[in-house]
Amino acid sequence: MKERLLTSAQNLDKVSEAAGKEFSSRAGEMAAQCSRVIADRPDLEQLIGDRKNLDMAVDNNRNFARFMDAMFSDFNADVLVETVIWVFRTYRAHGFNTTYWAANLNIWADTLESELSPETFQAVSPYYKWLIVNIPLFVKLTDLPAEPGDGEAGHAH
Amino acid sequence: MLTETMYQDYLACLIKGDRTRCAETVTSLLDRRVEIKTLYLELFQKSLYDVGLMWEANKISVAREHLATAITESLLSLIYPELFAKEEKTRSVVISCAVNEFHQVGGKIVADFCEIHGWDAYFLGANTPMEQLLGFIDEVRPDLIGLSLSVYFNLPRLKKEIRAIQSNFSRTDLMVGGQAFALGGEKMLSSVANINYVPGLDELEGILAHG
Numbered sequence: 001m002k003e004r005l006l007t008s009a010q011n012l013d014k015v016s017e018a019a020g021k022e023f024s025s026r027a028g029e030m031a032a033q034c035s036r037v038i039a040d041r042p043d044l045e046q047l048i049g050d051r052k053n054l055d056m057a058v059d060n061n062r063n064f065a066r067f068m069d070a071m072f073s074d075f076n077a078d079v080l081v082e083t084v085i086w087v088f089r090t091y092r093a094h095g096f097n098t099t100y101w102a103a104n105l106n107i108w109a110d111t112l113e114s115e116l117s118p119e120t121f122q123a124v125s126p127y128y129k130w131l132i133v134n135i136p137l138f139v140k141l142t143d144l145p146a147e148p149g150d151g152e153a154g155h156a157h
Numbered sequence: 158m159l160t161e162t163m164y165q166d167y168l169a170c171l172i173k174g175d176r177t178r179c180a181e182t183v184t185s186l187l188d189r190r191v192e193i194k195t196l197y198l199e200l201f202q203k204s205l206y207d208v209g210l211m212w213e214a215n216k217i218s219v220a221r222e223h224l225a226t227a228i229t230e231s232l233l234s235l236i237y238p239e240l241f242a243k244e245e246k247t248r249s250v251v252i253s254c255a256v257n258e259f260h261q262v263g264g265k266i267v268a269d270f271c272e273i274h275g276w277d278a279y280f281l282g283a284n285t286p287m288e289q290l291l292g293f294i295d296e297v298r299p300d301l302i303g304l305s306l307s308v309y310f311n312l313p314r315l316k317k318e319i320r321a322i323q324s325n326f327s328r329t330d331l332m333v334g335g336q337a338f339a340l341g342g343e344k345m346l347s348s349v350a351n352i353n354y355v356p357g358l359d360e361l362e363g364i365l366a367h368g
Contacts (some may be wrong), residue, residue, distance in 0.1 A: 024313075063308075063310060066310035066311075067309065067310040069313065070309060070310045070311075070312045070313055072350070073312075073313045074312060074313070074314075074316075074345045076341070076342055076344060076345060078340060078341045078342075079309060079340050079341060079342045082340040082341075083309065083340065086213075088216075089213070090213040093213060093214050093215040094215045095215070095301065
């Protein structure tokens with residue numbers, strides 16, 4: 001499963017410097033906006049397991065924006081796949097439902113479309129689409145016990 | 158001499174916040190002349206990794222994880238008599254965490270380890286602003302500069318910092334390490350020339366011996 005993810009991630013087109021810069025300049029603001037949208041959802045508790053996990057969800061969006069910023073400036077498929085596995089495993093352990101990622105990533109997709117220029121949106125959106133399409137694989141991978149090398153991406157909270 | 162039972166006892170005390178008992182374990186190992194590297198790798202580093210895994214698995218809170226880190230940082234000072242017992246130090250190293258990098262314990266361990274190996278180490282701590290770092294390097298003119306990165310998403314800032322250091326101090330050796338590279342992100346450093354990537358204390362030992 002992981003090999004499939006790595007192969008498809010390696011096929012993602014590199015983001016241009018101009019698009020990366022635009023994303024970078026708006027990343028923090030977009031993360032805050034995505035957090036506001038998810039916090040207002042009536043099904044929030046079902047998504048994140050417990051209302052007290054909201055800080056963690058806000059952290060996740062902030063870190064996610066910075067992580068994607070790093071990916072757009074220096075893409076590395078291994079780091080992308082391993083980090084997403086780490087995030088799924090860790091957040092699920094803290095009570096986040098697997099439906100959280102579909103909800104949150106779709107919020108991101110809408111936000112990117114409304115906040116970025118059409119060119120930058122076109123450049124970065126395949127990465128979010130890749131994440132959305134592969135949610136079932138990440139769920140399956142993190143249903144299994146961790147393997148050596150999984151989940152060592154380090155965390156920030 | 159560091160048995161699994163001792164380690165598990167130390168880890169339990171660390172999570173509980175029993176600093177005194179943790180300090181007793183460290184002192185007792187020092188008294189028994191356990192190799193300092195063993196303490197760093199098999200006690201401090203291993204326990205911090207285990208604590209991180211426990212947080213990830215939701216077995217402990219962020220507060221307990223931070224408590225364990227704070228206790229570990231304080232325990233490092235128990236090794237200081239070993240650090241300063243060394244003969245005159247002729248080489249110097251500046252160790253700093255990258256901008257926006259708030260995890261400093263790894264960098265602190267590296268700085269202490271450099272001292273043990275006869276280097277004069279200046280540890281600048283977490284989130285050192287780039288201009289301040291450049292100014293300090295200019296002041297002390299070290300033989301070696303080490304940058305620590307714990308979180309991968311700070312990589313763009315680290316690279317900016319590396320470029321600034323290399324353009325200002327092109328003849329000073331530069332090394333980079335940290336947990337951020339645990340998943341192979343060190344390949345990213347290959348686009349920047351003349352950097353020693355240091356995955357762990359064993360490799361650091363080699364650099365310090367030949368530096």
